[in-house]
Amino acid sequence: MTRARGSSRTVRVALLCDVDQTVYHVGDEAIGLAGADRLRRRGLDVVMVSRQEKYGPDGAPPARCIPALTFPWPERDRERYLDEICRVLAGESGALPPEDKLFGIIERYRDVDALVIGGGGALNSRYGWLLAERAATAMVAASQGARVVLSGQSIGPDLSVTDAEALGELLDLCSLVGLRDAGSLARARAIRPDHPALVETVDDAVGLPLSWAEPLEDRVSVTLGSDPWPFPVEDYVQVMAAALDGLADRTGAEVEFVPHMADPDTGGSDVSLHERVAAAMGTPSTLAPLERADRAAARQARSRWIVSTRFHPVVFGTLAASSVLAVPLDRYGASRLDGALRHAGMTHASVPFAALWDPATGGATAVLDAALDALVAARPAEHARLTARRDELLACSERWWDAVAAAVTGEEAPDPDPGAAALGADARFDAPLRALLAPFSPQEQAGRHDEPTVAVVMRTKDRPVMLDRAVRDVLSQTRADWQLVIVDDAGDAEAVDAVVARYAHESFGRIGVLHRAESTGMEAASNAGITATASELLCIHDDDDTWHPTFLQRTVEHLRRHPEESAVVVRTEIVHEHQEGTTLVEDERFLSWPRLHAMRLADFMTVNRTTPIAVVHRRRVHDELGLFREDLPAVGDYEFHLRLLQHGAVGFLDLPLARWHLRPSAAGADSNSMFAMDDAHHDVDLTLADAYFREWVGEHGIGLPMFISRTVGEQVDRATEGLARTHDELLARLDAVSGQLAEVGARLAALEDESRHHGARLEERSAVQLARRGARSARSALYRAAGALRRT
Template structure:
């Protein structure tokens, strides 16, 4: 019997009817299909009592609410899955998940930045599913609408790891299409919840009227409370309908959350409403379904009402509720029965209630007809979930399409409500998105300040670890080719002295003929780094300097960086681990470009944040194929590179016939021809300086292009660069015009860079392709 882990937002002390209902429904559907269901929960005892249907319970990971902290926590999970130690709860959770055969992330509205800690919790399950090749299904989700750029990346990664994805609204479905994620438009997981007789501790339900208005509210101000009290009293006076307030969220045994709002409305009313405490989903759902009409500014009361033929009015306080509530109501054609909360008064509420009461039978009949269609769709969806979890192939074309409903149109208040609702949506979304972006920025600023405040203790700790490493034989060798870089190499050595979770490593500075104070700078790091300088001045060429450093290395793991950049704090570990896990490979790390404004150091806030910020540990692997062109997924080069020493020696190292570039591509081409695997590692990141001098950029890109032509002439199958003579000739011809037209610094910098590359491409074509002046390779003498 396959063991399936169901994750919903379960186990909270503050009981949430909708979350519990979705989790119970998902678990029940799987149990009915023969699965052994385990529940991911924050409170084992709580869920054992309140759910009951599961075979077992696993304590889920609880992520911090701070964006910076949750990003770092997720990265710790990612690193642990790659073999690194982690805090005990991560290790215990990961171990428990190795016993699971499939994962179902049940529905909810938490895949956004507003509830980012829940998004990241789900992202951890996605990483586990990928690592252990566990089938993953994501059901009944709302995506966004508020997402920071980082959270959007995390969400896309999570959805892409899933075999089957279902989203509840057209807007969420559109998000998946915009991000090339296969998905299905569906209904909420709890739509057809089956009530039993479970109860919360101390739960009692009084006798209710035969006909009543079911009401659920949260977060109302005094004016809104007065308006609703007046409207509900009016409904009793005219239509003889009592109001029953049903909390959707609250702590059992306490009067909090929704109950406080309901009690405040009841105190303003004369019609003696019934104010219920928080109830188990079994009782709460039944009360919603037995109502005559319903009104709420929460989501699931609408789900339970409409699916039972109960006319429902949704009150919209913000963009998040608007997207979810109207998205759900559109499944029944009832999306126009919504009112913007901020701009309504008692008259609007009374008019809306009067209308759905007057047309109750017609609306209810229409809802029941639609419910029959949705029930068939729901059954097909859960069958598809079963197939996905058991490994059935190609589900994308087997599910029926969720057909749209015919929209119902209220009589009197719709046009005004629609106009106000759209205005409130735009304003609310703008505010919420701004807050999310600011919250993330401020959280990283706090993290930066905390790290800066603790820098000396951390530095002492790192220094002690390095001293211990000085007594151990190094496992990796960092090679830095250097020529007159005394003014910048200290920053790179500082980065290397602050590496985290790194193996013991040596640093070999290959001096290509420096005449500055290089030795004095290096001496300042000998108490923190196993560092030495070797002489490579015989041939002044970066490739030659790299080769001399490689030959001098004591280990077989060679990691290469430049003197003027900043390797990130886990650069050594990432390159070393990747090389160790992929023996027949060379590894390329990503470049994170930073503008060289002349004041770059770890004291710079942007540099320090990039240095410490967790990096994705994704790997792109290009399997050995001597005749396949080299493909890269991010900007790469010799400034973040790793390979085994024996492979480097066997291939002759780097070719010193290249001047100022493309020697790295030349090595990769030879490695590919020799049958080596190419691995790109996001984690092996380096902050790469981009000069802001137009003259320097013109000269740099000229040599880039010149050497790109040379390497493509030598290895036309393996290396294909953008050196079309026609294209680059056109760029070169337009360069004077662009310099005349664009006067701002960034445009001129771009023009000089592209113009330099175009000129180099034309010169390379003439020299290497037309005149065939191709130099002989200049490799290591020790090549074999």
């Protein structure tokens, strides 16, 4: 047994994994089982960190455990709680009420020699509360003198600037860090380039004490995550049902659904989704119950075929030498599934759901048949290759846990390399199938970016936090055949280059930067980006706006089906937000022009009804209409939209796929041009209208306009008198309600202070904070309404 230095006690290791949750997660529990087994085999005393909610199918509470910290989900609330924990650990005990669970947890870590944070995919902004929990737990353990190790982690790919800072602090506390895919290793090195012990290793669940060499049965084992975002659930069900029918038809294998995530008492999650897919299939299938992690892993390790959108069935299947159809749904899934397949010796090996999905019909594309044919044809060769690979993966896992054991005991750590990074890998699919997958596979875009389908022009100036979000937004698109050119409009060039460098490992050459020495306006910046690219389609993506992940896939498909249209516009959501430090906080969102259902020139005669973020147009339009007008200091996009609508048909997708972010209270570089240049917008808008009017009058004379103006003018004068009275009444009411809201906000602030000092639970305080935000948001809305009335 390994002893603590200067003590007869065995070295005690706290193992933090996401175990004992209300919703049982086979992968998380498998990580916990494997990690505890590997540490105990090396003579260490392991105590699990438990959520203490439920204990899985037929499970029971552990004999001993340490409670897990629990963070709120809202971004600002979890950041606030993390700050409060830091203040307590720095000696400010009053930063949290004495009843907060943190204080009891600190006491439990006084008897712990080390903390091992087990593997998983929680170190990202998608699950930011889990990242904060791990950072805070590491801080607590380190404050009590315990060593900290991260094992088998996936990092990102979506990491906000604020969360990247928290992750950096976590990495600083770790003497050894294991990353389970090359992308995660690259992200960690980008955040902490000088960290001495960042290692690529295999997933922790490889260490499950199971036999991976059992004879395989003629069965298709299916695990589908219950959340198909960003795709419609109905389409997800139909496409996956078609995939399973197709594989069963080709192989004659039985189909069995194996859930990995569900409430052990009430079901839901994977269980419910599996029932829907099974009902949509033509092939008979069986629905396995939710089982404990080791049983579920053993069930899948005996199946000849694996189909999964989740991570751990891919790990179990490749270890068992099964043929695995891995179907990532988004950038997060692709990062993890491609990492597991690479460790199994295969690159270019997953089949993105986007490649199988036809957004126009909601059904499957022809790529599905090609992928299934390739999977079945490669079965004999892949089985032999995976069988030979198994011993290397298991040996890699053992070397890693030897290094972990040395790190937690303070001994000289053996070198875990050659680890997973040294294992070779080859392309899985042949050239024809890879060509079909290429529009949806970032790694297939390497070397193809000279003539992409879409060129994305991103204008930016001195807004690195927003630019970082915007770059992540483009990287998250389900369609990958784009080129992004960032036009730095005479801003901080180093800050722009730093953002681009953070994502170089996953951009595969698709991101370029134009640094302009002098700013000559937004329109000139757009034109610089357009002329620097070569593509079939174009769009303007400002650094503060965002898209739904399927924006490019849906718009490109629409224009392919409608060659007569010169552009397509999507429905837009307006997002009101404000920036606090490096965090962008959403206040509210609502549809822009909800009654708009088509792009008609008549609707644009009085006001611009769309924004650049919502538009994709054909490059050939500029050959006929020219570029954006650089002589206009504002409303250049409106002028271009008017020309576009006069030129020909423009399509409309009635789906909220674009988000126009506004910050009404911001100033300086963080503001929107429509607020910062309000007077210029108004003046240029009138100048533009006057130019069009003079052009018409020059051809037709002033008779008709004069008649219309006098007739309408008399009616307007009468209506204005009534509107003025209503206007004054509304302003008085708005002022009264605004005062009442200010009073409510003050009372809520006092209630929050009182709750903090009297030990209210975290969730109760969060409810008060949420109410305060609602009051602030409502008050801001009233201010905007009052401002609009006054301008009117």
